[in-house]
Amino acid sequence: MKEEVKETLTETVQNFKSYLPKYFPLPHPSPRNNIWHYNVGKGFNSSDKESHEHPAIFPEKLAEDHILSWSNEGDIILDPFSGSGTTCKMAKKNNRKYIGIDISEEYCKLAESIIAKY
Numbered sequence: 001m002k003e004e005v006k007e008t009l010t011e012t013v014q015n016f017k018s019y020l021p022k023y024f025p026l027p028h029p030s031p032r033n034n035i036w037h038y039n040v041g042k043g044f045n046s047s048d049k050e051s052h053e054h055p056a057i058f059p060e061k062l063a064e065d066h067i068l069s070w071s072n073e074g075d076i077i078l079d080p081f082s083g084s085g086t087t088c089k090m091a092k093k094n095n096r097k098y099i100g101i102d103i104s105e106e107y108c109k110l111a112e113s114i115i116a117k118y
Helices: 003-023 049-053 060-070 086-093 105-115
Strands: 076-079 097-100
Touching: 049 105, 060 086, 076 086, 086 097, 086 105, 097 105
Parallel strands: 076 097
Antiparallel strands: none
């Protein structure tokens, strides 16, 4: 790429970056914005070690943020693929009723044992 084209592109990107915050401010991080940041992976997704018996753990904080954003205390939260029960656990911790469904009896028992601690 020619040097003058690179300079023009760089200048355009810099102008655009300075334009964004002025007209589209995004507080960082904001728990109620449409962009949420989470640490994920073993040790971050769940505070319950036994949750890691399930191959696809849903981050607790993500479940909690959606529950708090889209429901009120006493509402019923439905998780049709409950796995290790993260969404149901966070619903219970935030004073919501919950229904968890999973095809695997093994994971239903795992979820029950985790949720029972709360």
